[in-house]
Amino acid sequence: MTSTYWLTNVCLESGYRYDNGRIVGTETEICHILIENGKIAQIVSADTSLDSDLPKQDAKNLLLLPAFRDMHIHIDKTYYGGPWKACSPPVNIFTRLKEEETLLTRLLPTARERAEAMLGLLQKNGTTHVRTHCNIDPYIGLKNLEATLQAFETFSGKLSHEIVAFPQHGLLRSNVVEMAREALRMGATSMGGVDPASVDQDIEKSLNTIMDLAVEADADVDIHIHDPGHLGIFTFKRLAALTEEAGWQGRVTVSHALGLADVPVELQSEVAELFAQLGIAITSTVPINRATIPIPLLKQKGVSVSLGDDSITDHWSPFGQGDSLERAGRLAERFRWSDERSLSEALGFITGGKVPLSEEGVRVWPVVGDEASAVLVHAGCSAQAVARRAERQAVLYRGNIVSGSL
Numbered sequence: 001m002t003s004t005y006w007l008t009n010v011c012l013e014s015g016y017r018y019d020n021g022r023i024v025g026t027e028t029e030i031c032h033i034l035i036e037n038g039k040i041a042q043i044v045s046a047d048t049s050l051d052s053d054l055p056k057q058d059a060k061n062l063l064l065l066p067a068f069r070d071m072h073i074h075i076d077k078t079y080y081g082g083p084w085k086a087c088s089p090p091v092n093i094f095t096r097l098k099e100e101e102t103l104l105t106r107l108l109p110t111a112r113e114r115a116e117a118m119l120g121l122l123q124k125n126g127t128t129h130v131r132t133h134c135n136i137d138p139y140i141g142l143k144n145l146e147a148t149l150q151a152f153e154t155f156s157g158k159l160s161h162e163i164v165a166f167p168q169h170g171l172l173r174s175n176v177v178e179m180a181r182e183a184l185r186m187g188a189t190s191m192g193g194v195d196p197a198s199v200d201q202d203i204e205k206s207l208n209t210i211m212d213l214a215v216e217a218d219a220d221v222d223i224h225i226h227d228p229g230h231l232g233i234f235t236f237k238r239l240a241a242l243t244e245e246a247g248w249q250g251r252v253t254v255s256h257a258l259g260l261a262d263v264p265v266e267l268q269s270e271v272a273e274l275f276a277q278l279g280i281a282i283t284s285t286v287p288i289n290r291a292t293i294p295i296p297l298l299k300q301k302g303v304s305v306s307l308g309d310d311s312i313t314d315h316w317s318p319f320g321q322g323d324s325l326e327r328a329g330r331l332a333e334r335f336r337w338s339d340e341r342s343l344s345e346a347l348g349f350i351t352g353g354k355v356p357l358s359e360e361g362v363r364v365w366p367v368v369g370d371e372a373s374a375v376l377v378h379a380g381c382s383a384q385a386v387a388r389r390a391e392r393q394a395v396l397y398r399g400n401i402v403s404g405s406l
Helices: 095-122 142-156 177-186 203-217 229-246 258-262 265-277 293-302 322-334 340-350 383-387
Strands: 002-018 021-034 039-045 057-060 063-066 066-073 125-136 160-166 190-194 220-224 251-256 281-284 305-307 374-377 390-399 400-404
Touching: 002 063, 002 125, 002 340, 021 293, 021 340, 039 095, 063 383, 066 095, 066 190, 066 305, 066 322, 066 340, 095 125, 095 142, 095 390, 095 400, 125 142, 125 220, 125 390, 142 160, 142 177, 160 177, 177 203, 177 305, 190 203, 203 220, 229 251, 229 258, 229 265, 265 293, 293 305, 305 322, 305 340, 322 383
Parallel strands: 002 057, 066 125, 125 160, 160 190, 190 220, 220 251, 251 281, 281 305
Antiparallel strands: 002 021, 021 039, 063 374, 374 390, 390 400
């Protein structure tokens, strides 16, 4: 496709419909959008006659949504694209780590192929930005990182990405500090970690080492913290203190943060306010096999919360669809967000905060100057798309159709 063209007959949300002061629906209008060099250059009503020789792509009145972002996934460890295999019964995290000692070596020859299959699945479902965690371990070293970098090269120009150097077996426990340092030199963009208490068994040394590596490489931080209750809360507070000490505000993410689900609301609020103050983000998979972290409270307090798929059919879990819209729908179901506005706003958890309408019902996306990364779906509004997990027709990345067709 040429870099400049008109995307015609696009359905855009224009406002909320009210009845006695209550939102009862979403108003839409059909528009033509000029896409130029990967950005939205002009938006006009479909009533406007286009006196232009530029190419045209007819969206056939499909709804346009912001492109999705999967902010927590492991594309380097998956059975996807290969034979079906269910999980062995779990005992604890250490039994899974024991499995990896031999499993990672067996999967390595097809690591790039499976990662590419996963990226294709994510893209087909509307995702154009992926943050993946990539194993850094003593069994295959940096080989999974090499395969992951190759997979992203295959998708160059089709999606954007971040890579977290992830010491799955513990940064200290598996003695991979130097390996992590090399991973950050090779192209990993964030320094990861896992359970400084229960896996590394030294909260202070683990967190300090993670932060030191991140600061040295000018990298972000994204730490898996599954530890429950007050153990998790203590770890969050120590991480917050180190974030402030390093001046790493806005550059730290806690993945899962499961301990927040186990403590009283007063303590949840305290941590949420601390995270909001320091710009510490949280990613969640919206688990349904345990208590869910208080995402509505976190949002209310100003914490940036995003969603991710985590595992997709691997030795950790046989589940997962690679579908961010399904994950947003699960979030809405979990917290009983069944009204029009709540469903619409749930979309923001998978788009980096972008939603078509503001709280007041004013269109805030798309606007001229926005990157033309979007999804065309079979739905009448974003609330319906979230609730019904709308069928995706085409995915645009920086103006180009990278999946589906019109």
